[in-house]
Amino acid sequence: MKKNGKNNKKDKDNKTKTNNNKDIEVRCPFCGNIIEKKELNSHMEIHPSKVFDWLYIGGYNTATKKSDLEKINIKYILNCASECINLFENDFKYCKLDIKDLPNFNIEEYFSQGIEFLKNSKNNNDGNVFVHCQLGKSRSAAIIMAYMISEMKLNTNEAYKLLKKARSKIMPNLGFMNQLREYEKKILVE
Ligand SMILES: [Zn+2]
Secondary structure, three states, X not given: OHHHHHHHHHHHHHHHHXXXXXXXXXXXXXXXXXXXXXXXXXXXXOOOEEEEOOEEEEOHHHHOOHHHHHHOOEXXXXXOOXXXXXXXXXXXXXXXXXXXXXXXXXXXXXXXXXXXXXXXHHHHOOXXXXXXXXXXXXXXXXXXXXXXXXXXXXXXXXXXXXXXXXXXXXXXXXXXHHHHHXXXXXXXXX
């Protein structure tokens, strides 16, 4: 009896402790690390974000981690950053767009090449696609938005909202946003 009483107390203590931690700590669904709940959003930015079942967006950080790419079944990589190299050309099929994250940079020139790569990769249906730039914020987001405008007939605002739902930090620079709006006019008028 005495022993049981002691164990019960210990169980109770452990339970209380676990519950307390649960309120402030969570397990990251991607890497499995235990992190503070309030840090989860910013922590998730280092991981790829799922846009569709076949499409992910993220930063160069992810592009350097082969195991992370394999975890989400990536076969195709669309590199949208002129300064980032394709690290695993034997393992993934790459397309590189030499885009600079500057508002006056003509990103529209790269829309069709990026969209074609996304379309073809999706149609092959034999692995997922990862689109990245440096941070997964401006260039990669603009290219995916161009895809959404062209292939899903969304307007720029709708594409922005849809992508932002998948990755809250996306923010194409203002010049890119203006070029997307011009592109939208051409596409949606057709
Ligand atoms: Zn994580």
